[in-house]
Amino acid sequence: MEKLPNKILFILGVFLAAAFSLAPFLWFVSAAFKDQTQITAIPPEWLPSFSVEAFSSAVTHHGIFHYLWNSVIVAGGATLVTILLGALAGYALARLSRSWAQIILMGILACAMFPQIAIVGPVWRFLKFMGWLNTYQGLILPYVALTLPLAIWILAVFFREMPEELESAALVDGCTRLGSLVRVIIPLSAPGLFTAAILTFIYAWNEFFLALLIMTDPARQTMPVGIALFQGEHTIPWGEIAAASLITTAPLIFMVLLFQRRIVTGLSAGAIKG
Amino acid sequence: MIRKDQHFYLALLLPAIIVLLLFIAAPIINSFFLSFHRIIIGLPQLKTPFVALDNYLQLLKDPIARHSFFITIIFVALTTFFELLIGLFLALLIHHRFPGRGALRACVLIPWAIPTVVSAQMWRYLFNDAYGVINYMIFGASTNSYIPWLALSTTALSSIIIADIWKTSSFAALLILAGLQVIPEELYQAAKVDGAIAWQRFRHVTWPLIRPALLIALLFRTIDAFRVFDLAFVMTQGGPADATNVLQLYGYKKMFVEGWMGYGSAVSVCIFIIVLVIAVAYVRMVGRRLLEANV
DSSP states (O other): OHHHHHHHHHHHHHHHHHHHHHHHHHHHHHHOOOOOOOOHHHSSOOOOOOOHHHHHHHTTTTOOHHHHHHHHHHHHHHHHHHHHHHHHHHHHHHHHHHHHHHHHHHHHHHHTTSTTTTHHHHHHHHHHHTTOSSSHHHHHHHHHHHHHHHHHHHHHHHTTTTTTTHHHHHHHOOOOOHHHHIIIIHHTTTHHHHHHHHHHHHHHHOOHHHHHHHHOGGGGGGGHHHHHOOOOSSSSSSSHHHHHHHHHHHHHHHHHHHHHHHHHHHIIIIIIOO | OTTOOOHHHHHHHHHHHHHHHHIIHHHHHHHHHHTBBOOOOGGGGGGGOOOOTTHHHHHHOHHHHHHHHHHHHHHHHHHHHHHHHHHHHHHHHHHSTTTTTTHHHHHHHHHHHHHHHHHHHHHHHHTTTTTTTHHHHTTTOGGGGOOOOOSTTTHHHHHOOOOHHHHHHHHHHHHHHHHHSSSOOOHHHHHHTOOOOHHHIIIIIIHHHHHHHHHHHHHHHHHHTTOOOHHHHHHTTOTTTTTTTHHHHHHIIIISSSOOOHHHHHHHHHHHHHHHHHHHHHHHHHHHHHHTTOO
């Protein structure tokens, strides 16, 4: 950074990185504000006409809100259950004797490594047997299983940094074991819970493979399935696809902008710190 | 006082363990079991006879499976290599303290945060054969020479590889960044005092110290790249002529499109074993770090 050429190279690198990350996406979502002739124009029209036709068509003809609602229920439900189970398990692992906790954490980490294809056949048969295909719980439960490892990992690391004296004090004051967890530990660990919740939510919101298999009824499909299977009558309805993509992505972009620091630490805690 | 009640802790662990056993451990074991049977969805009257290794023998003979394996390896090797390279570049930039650092970090996170399905549709749009901006940038307005990137067997796989590199380089960057952040600043100061230029500081301070983080990012990305499905499903449906029929897509088609649950299970067991070998290396490495740090 000390010399001018280095500084110029650095600034160039920053712009390159920003363009690499943003330009393709911005170009794509600008199609949401264009009409069909603008979308297919060569040379491309760089400035959209800001028509909202694509959005209204996505809502009225393709029932986008319907998919959105399913996504909210599935991702929200999965996040709630994962955080509840993950907090209990993470706390237990933080306080169990080291040797046991390590073996169990290794097993849980191993669960996060598997390709989904290795579980999907039997999971599908199990859900069919239970009559849970095309139900919310049928998708929420596998999502809980797939997101639990990272959530437990993040929370176990977080709880470990809390001194055991906290619970001891609560016990002396007449709390039960569970009471000391719920009234003392959980409120103090809001940041850790929040980090795990964001990552769980993003995973469940974006997941496609299992959603495609389990939700075959369009009435229950989530946004990613809706976007992947988008059909037009004659041409590919790029405006509508881009509009639906923007609606799906908007909450995620807000999360990234507001909580980027948490996301970065949460992911690296899961992968590296252990 | 607290050490005594291990039972309490086991009770807290139980719900999570049950979900993991039911939806991950049991299905994996069950997949092994299914792969030794002939099971056809939609024809339950044929029952599910035990066929020993028939599915595996058939899999070995299937040229589509071999081709699928081959292109998946190419996909994994190329995406992992470029993602680590670009990830390292991004991580070094973000690690630097400068006024726009937070904004750059947010930008870099966006490809990671958006759904893979959205990025797949995005690249399908950019690669479009009649009005895609990539064709325009290469060939200008001469639409006659435009290339149908996703419809040619020579370019379809590369297109998906590019889409994956764009989507996941930022994740590699985050893992590498975590490694950069544990390097003590004093080392750089000392190197500066000794007169090391930027490149020498990278080569002799940064590089040896981020190698563990790079190795973890490498294994992590390798494992994840084997699961590629969404991009191929949306962008090419595995075509043209199986040019992008990656392993997970191949297994999915056998199982859920053609209904060969037993044969598809044999495919998934093979993918599982490949990933397991890589995962064991990963877990052992993280495990060693755990012991070293004595967390």
